[in-house]
Amino acid sequence: MAPWVLALATLILLLGLFWTVSGLIQIVHGIRTDTRTIAAGPWGAAAGITVLVYPGPSLLGLILFFGIGLILDGAFLVAEGIRR
Template sequence: MSAADSSPTIGSKAVRAVITARPSRGWQIAFGAVTVVVGLLMLFWPGATLLAVAVLLGLQLIVAGVIRIVTAFSLDTDGGGGRVLFVLLGLLLIVVGILCLRSPFHTTAILVLLFGVSWIVSGVIEMFHGFVGGGGWAIVSGVVSVLAGIVVLVYPVPSVVAMIWLFGIALVVIGVMAIVSAVFSGSRGAAPTRGSRAAGPATP
């Protein structure tokens, strides 16, 4: 058999191996432990979580601004309008990113307000969709979204803390489930091995 004939078989075996591959118990337990630790940190220090989100957002905006400026000088165009727009957008992103790093708590407050406004706008659109033929569930969903947005705007700090708590609890549950799954899958895989060793001498 030639190398060309055997290559599809080798490729199919490689694809099958990738599809059926599973993370080892050690990696799965490590992932679960890290997830639990992150969830507990969010539960015990919600203020630090907000600060971290604001700092990461500021860094992301600065990097995005630098990329826009580099893109402006690498554009293959004869007109200078596109370059100017990319440079201005990049500078704006960098300035906003620096402001986020200088006042992370103000950034968090703005993000909360935008989050509440987006919920209200989304709820109004959903209600309108329900009235024009979307059905009663669309109207109920829109009303809930509007009410949730109003709650976020009226009580921004408790709303953010509640969301962080829910996210932290979810991370803790996911991490514990990953650890338990890894431990039990390992014990199930070890049982047939002991049985096969015990049954070995009995075979003729």
């Protein structure tokens, strides 16, 4: 197996675990302190679980999401440069 495939698999696994644990921590923190972080917790946990259950489609979605974001960032920077 190619090293880049293992790197992508590792990144997806770490991202899914991070989002899941982060969501659970936000839920617990929201319960203990009565803040609005409790509302963001389930979304983060659900995103993490989704990435862990469906790593292939999640990787494609993340590539598209970040790719579009980078294109938009570049377009905004060019527009700002032209404006100045």
